[in-house]
Amino acid sequence: MKRFIGAANGGFALGDNNGINGQRLNVDGNSYVAWCWNYGVAGATGGGTTSTGHSQSNIDTAFRANALAGQSVLTYTGDSNAGQGVAHGLGPSPHSFWVKNRGENDNWYIYHRSMGNTKHLHLNTNDNEATSPQAWANYGPVSNAFTVNQAGDTNENNETYVAYAWEQVYGYSHISHWIGNASSDGAFVYTGFRPKYILWTSTTGSESWRIIDSVRSPFNQATLHSFVDSTSAQADETGLDILSNGFKIRTNDAHLNGDGVKYVYWAYADVPFKYANAR
Numbered sequence: 001m002k003r004f005i006g007a008a009n010g011g012f013a014l015g016d017n018n019g020i021n022g023q024r025l026n027v028d029g030n031s032y033v034a035w036c037w038n039y040g041v042a043g044a045t046g047g048g049t050t051s052t053g054h055s056q057s058n059i060d061t062a063f064r065a066n067a068l069a070g071q072s073v074l075t076y077t078g079d080s081n082a083g084q085g086v087a088h089g090l091g092p093s094p095h096s097f098w099v100k101n102r103g104e105n106d107n108w109y110i111y112h113r114s115m116g117n118t119k120h121l122h123l124n125t126n127d128n129e130a131t132s133p134q135a136w137a138n139y140g141p142v143s144n145a146f147t148v149n150q151a152g153d154t155n156e157n158n159e160t161y162v163a164y165a166w167e168q169v170y171g172y173s174h175i176s177h178w179i180g181n182a183s184s185d186g187a188f189v190y191t192g193f194r195p196k197y198i199l200w201t202s203t204t205g206s207e208s209w210r211i212i213d214s215v216r217s218p219f220n221q222a223t224l225h226s227f228v229d230s231t232s233a234q235a236d237e238t239g240l241d242i243l244s245n246g247f248k249i250r251t252n253d254a255h256l257n258g259d260g261v262k263y264v265y266w267a268y269a270d271v272p273f274k275y276a277n278a279r
Helices: none
Strands: 005-008 011-014 061-066 071-077 084-087 096-101 109-112 145-148 160-166 173-179 188-190 195-202 210-213 222-227 235-243 246-249 262-269
Touching: 061 084, 071 084, 195 235, 195 246, 210 235
Parallel strands: none
Antiparallel strands: 005 011, 061 071, 071 160, 084 145, 096 109, 096 160, 173 262, 188 246, 195 210, 195 262, 210 222, 222 235, 235 246
16 A cells, blocks of 8 residues: 655645555545645756855755745755754745754754744744754854754764755745734734745744644634644634734734743745746
8 A cells, every 4th residue: 555645747646545554644534734835946946956065064965945935955964063054055044944854753953043043943842942952053044054063863973864944035935923912912923925824833831833824714713723743633723813914813822822922933925926936
């Protein structure tokens, strides 16, 4: 029985999986949601080539980068040295990058500019932001590379890693934060577009990673939450209003609006005309 996702022109194909060995990608009668990013449109740079000789990097990195959309996916092999640069294939310095050891059961390590250059989150847990282990070098990412340390989960010798880099692009993506006020009249978060997808978590308070999108929640309030750091089914909870130029928090619940709590987010546009593919 096939239990995989395969690439297909204009999308992806599922195998005939019906819950075999815990793999549940195509169970009869179940409903699913997927969020996809395009790394191969016309004008993309770095199309799968190997980057060598970077002034900020001693680690060779294979990447596919869509510089127009500010996003890249890359792989590298660790060397256990401190402050090693990893080329990401984007021009500007990324607002966020995610790193995962491909061969070990290690945490995802998440950098977000709003937390500063020393801190990280774990995508697979609800841990608060932390500086230990020291996953990054203190000076943060630059236009050619981001840095990893010999902390074990980001740069272990001869271990292989995958990483995703995200640069904020006007009219397409917004990567920032808001501060909660514990009121049903919560923050208005300006993005400059109507979001289709919002991923967020708190940096303190041990809240889950959540996703709201305008496909499953086409009307306000948008209340269908998916959880990234757990296997829980989606939940219908108090949420937010998706607006033409951002989103508005409409609850005092801690998952969105704890008093004084910082929430970091990644938002992507519903109709990003400036960066849409020609048809």
